[in-house]
Amino acid sequence: MMGMQTIAQELDVNVMDELAGRELEAAVLNKAAALLEEVIGHWEEDADHALLDNALKYNQGLWSVFQAELLDDSNPLPAQLRESILSLSSFVDRRIFEVMAYPEPAKLDILIRINRGLADGLMAH
């Protein structure tokens, strides 16, 4: 699927080296959102949900990084923000499980909005 391949190639090593921490996180959040949007756009073609699974696992990987880092007591983020993102990570975990078990494209919308919203916040500077 060309769309997925294009998105997958967007964040190569050379590009990442040039990004600051916030920019990198925003780029990965946007990439994860774009993968989910691609899945919605190709829903009928993805009969075995292979694209869906791959996009969901990519999102899982990203959110696992956040979750692991935010659970670390030495994380310097303000407590309220840390707690909010941990709450979101809990929601994301369950939504991914749900949509993987009972696939429906509409269930992906909130995951896309969360990723895009956080990316916008990171890029606000």
Add this chain to the structure above:
Amino acid sequence: MPLLHTAQAGGAAMPVARLAEHARVASQAVRSTASEGTSLAGGGYGQLRARQDDLNELAQAIRREGARVEMHKLFPPYPPEQEDRMAYLDQISGLRRQIEALMFPAAQAGESGQKQATQANDLASDISRNSQKMLAALNSKQAISGNRPLLEAVAQMDPVQ
């Protein structure tokens, strides 16, 4: 499960009340993860991924069955009549959370389930918007994760396999 509990109880709460509820929900989230926090710190990412791999396999198995499965019948792995064992295992917070998490989809069946899902979505949207504002207000050098090598590794994961 903090978000769902709040969604069930929230109903048509006023925005201010919901914001206050967010704070409580967030605190619960941290407390609920604190008991496993010591084991997740450091090698936390790997442990999280291993647990998610197990859950992914279960989710895909449910999908393959082609029917709504009542997951509380699949999990936990002991007969429901063994109350002593059930109580003992329920004391293990990590397992209890997994059980609750696995019951989430089954709890969404029917009209009330749709309403519950909508409320959960609304709450998550509110928390996301607040998080977006807080992220925007941070020092420009502060990011969510301080683990750049791990983030780069995840970023390069090939979603087309």
